């Protein structure tokens with residue numbers, strides 16, 4: 155006993171012409187041969203044909219269900235009146251009470267057989283006889299799973315589209331388009347797209363519309379992968395082959411399909427085998443390229459592999475199962491939309507990872523642009539930016555701001571006597587010594603070869619002078635020898651405090667003057683200038 159409620163399926167022998175379906179019942183019994191397969195219209199994929207179905211005995215009214223009709227156009231004659239009813243997923247006026255995963259025909263009297271005519275099928279069609287209530291329950295289950303996956307895809311594509319609107323980075327737009335096309339493909343293949351008024355315009359295109367979207371989806375997906383996983387720079391030859399097989403040839407195929415669509419009565423049966431072959435080749439090539447790039451250290455390719463391998467596996471298994479005429483189990487039935495949703499989520503993680511990498515690169519570039527390679531402290535550009543900020547801050551918060559201008563004494567002589575390497579080590583030793591005396595809010599920068607600037611937000615002149623004096627003494631004490639060389643390193647330091655009228659230039663100018671005065675007076679000393687450029691007398695250091 156078959157679980158699908160069908161007792162027996164017979165096929166009208168080949169070569170018997172059926173001019174009018176109403177005449178089918180007049181065929182002699184010898185014209186019908188049993189197929190021995192009560193769950194499917196075997197052989198339907200080879201073109202048109204007629205079948206006769208006998209239901210298991212049932213009292214109530216039943217529905218004849220033909221699952222996954224895809225491209226097939228059906229004519230059903232059911233008792234008692236045996237009027238031909240024609241249906242396909244492309245019909246606008248199908249019963250809106252259920253999804254288009256199955257075509258449903260009323261079979262009021264199941265003691266009598268039904269006749270099914272099939273045209274344009276691409277798979278052996280699965281059939282069943284069920285009560286309307288059982289079909290509703292089954293159909294709700296289908297709608298729930300399908301729209302759960304589609305909901306995730308819609309959400310993800312919308313979010314990435316909004317990212318594109320803000321960031322204007324092409325990869326986001328390609329991602330959103332890829333997701334949208336895949337979603338559209340699932341909706342078309344299940345037939346539900348034709349029940350939505352926004353997509354109903356695709357119905358007159360018939361199965362060619364599905365091929366069009368499937369092929370466009372392949373092209374956009376391949377372009378997205380090349381971009382997203384950075385395949386071109388890491389595997390140029392494989393990427394070139396992938397572009398040809400996955401984008402150029404499918405685009406040519408689409409062109410040919412469009413041309414044949416314009417020609418009346420053109421044969422388009424050449425499309426599916428070529429389209430499927432290209433799809434399989436593009437999938438295989440994409441997997442190989444991604445694996446190679448991943449092995450060469452491409453993290454993004456790893457994300458795509460995790461996302462795409464299950465999807466390719468499920469869609470291939472589904473196609474093979476449908477083509478072999480086996481009923482789909484639930485995993486294969488919903489594997490495609492569920493794996494698409496899974497892929498979308500993994501790829502969003504990949505996008506986030508990509509964004510984080512860019513952020514890191516940007517931070518590193520900023521760090522390089524603003525810092526001195528030798529000592530690691532701020533360079534001139536970084537320092538000038540901090541100085542402008544510090545002046546604005548001190549005005550705004552009405553707090554003092556002082557600046558130390560520090561210059562190494564007789565550095566040329568050290569270089570000449572001990573060599574550049576020791577000179578470099580001196581610069582590093584001075585930096586370390588100053589840093590040990592600094593507070594976190596203070597900023598140190600190397601503004602020239604052997605010149606440093608130290609910003610002291612919140613510090614008045616006197617406090618700045620004390621700190622300068624401590625630094626001078628520390629350097630004199632600790633840097634007498636550097637890396638064993640008797641360099642006797644000392645510093646001349648100029649100290650000034652920011653005045654109401656000061657900008658960065660005037661402040662630095664006075665700090666420079668103060669430092670030069672220290673040099674002039676014999677080096678290894680601190681000179682403080684007041685707001686008018688007059689030297690302040692030294693007072694005892696309060697350390």
Ligand SMILES: Nc1nc2c(ncn2[C@@H]2O[C@H](COP(=O)(O)OP(=O)(O)OP(=O)(O)O)[C@@H](O)[C@H]2O)c(=O)[nH]1
Nearest residue numbers: 561562563564565566567569574575577578603604
């Ligand atoms: N080792 C080393 N030397 C540098 C670097 N940048 C600049 N110098 C040297 O620093 C020296 C600066 O010399 P001057 O400007 O004559 O000053 P000075 O010899 O320190 O004399 P005073 O400033 O008058 O005490 C030059 O010899 C530069 O070559 C660097 O990054 N590393």
